[in-house]
Amino acid sequence: MLSHWRSSSTYEVEDLLHYKDLIPRLEVALRKFSKLDSAEVIQPVRTTVPLQKYNGFLGLMPAYLVHEDILCTKLVCFYKRESGSTLPSTQATVLLFDPEYGNVKAVMDGEVITAKRTAAVSAISAKLLMPTKSDVLTILGAGHQALSHYHVFTETFSFKEVRVWSRRKETAERFAQSTQGHVTVWESVEEAVNGADVIVTVTGASEPVLFGQWVKPGAHVAAVGACRPDWRELDDVLMRQAEVYVDSREGAVAESGDIILSGAKVFAELGEVLNGTRPALREKTTVFKSLGMGIQDAVSAKLVFEQWKNKH
Ligand SMILES: NC(=O)c1ccc[n+]([C@@H]2O[C@H](COP(=O)([O-])OP(=O)(O)OC[C@H]3O[C@@H](n4cnc5c(N)ncnc54)[C@H](O)[C@@H]3O)[C@@H](O)[C@H]2O)c1
Ligand SMILES: O=C(O)[C@@H]1CCCCN1
DSSP, X not given: OOSOOXXXXXXXXXXXXXXXXXXXXXXXXXXXXTOTTOOSEEOOOOEEEEEGGGTEEEEEEXXXXXXXXXXXXXXEXXXXXXXXXXXXXXXXXXXXXXXXXXXXXXXXXXXXXXXHHXXXXXXXXXXXXXXXXXXXXXXXXXXXXXXXXHHHHHHHSOOSEEEEEOSSHHHHHHHHHHSSSOOEEESOHHHHHTTOSEEEEOOOOSSOOBOGGGSOTTOEEEEOOOOSTTOOXXXXXXXXXXXXXXXXXXXXXXXOHHHHHHTOOEEEEHHHHHHTSSOOOTXXXXXXXXXXXXXXXXXXXXXXXXXXXXXX
């Protein structure tokens, strides 16, 4: 089947999952994950099955949060698509289990969960690490993650200017037309990030698109794409000049080409900053390298399930 099927579950999850509920739960989960002695969170590094023939991979993302008793796994397929393709690059399904008996309690769409929880975690990173006075937000990429990031960043913060760049100008223009607030479209990354306080990279690139020489000192970069060990979104200069924060060290050193290939050192996990065990170096140039975690899907799925039960 070549066309993309958005099930009713996609719309249902969209209605049930809200950033105001999701962000505090993600913060709690990130805190627990980063406690050194924590036996409360079980989350192996994602298993990936490369599909080289099709330029993609299947990822399996199980997690168990012991205290909350949430057992969950996401199955996600990601493909690098040709410019102009209308097929989705991410397709995902989330399974929520009853941990006591092992039965599946719910099967739900994972695309909205992936879009919203990833953007919400980037917003948590920005809350902790962006310059105190942040006026300009630039989004590089104009797909699903670009939109969810636009929504949560404009809901959570008050930027004076929002800019977008995409490798095809028409896509960036369509993106700008689809948003409620005013978004300016830029033709080059260099111009789009000039003077930006916060930069979100949400592209399908496997070579750097953002170069350190263009980034304002002290800016915060939420780097969401490039999730394979040989893929890049950011260049070596940026990776080496910035303080690098991650969601999971273990995940980052296994999966992030930006970290592995640049040799950059990870300064802290977001959960360590939330726990107060590592500082938020807001005045420095910071990169939050996001890879995505099973626990983020697990708390999102639990929230969706709770909201669904309240309605039925
Ligand atoms: N960190 C996480 O938790 C997480 C979660 C989901 C997705 N992602 C990643 O986020 C990125 C965006 O995902 P999405 O769902 O928005 O995808 P999408 O296909 O909806 O959008 C991708 C965007 O990147 C652009 N793009 C593709 N190839 C490019 C290239 N070579 N150079 C520059 N731009 C390019 C496309 O034109 C489009 O604007 C992907 O890399 C995906 O793997 C990360
Ligand atoms: O954490 C995730 O859900 C995504 C899936 C696609 C690739 C990157 N990470």
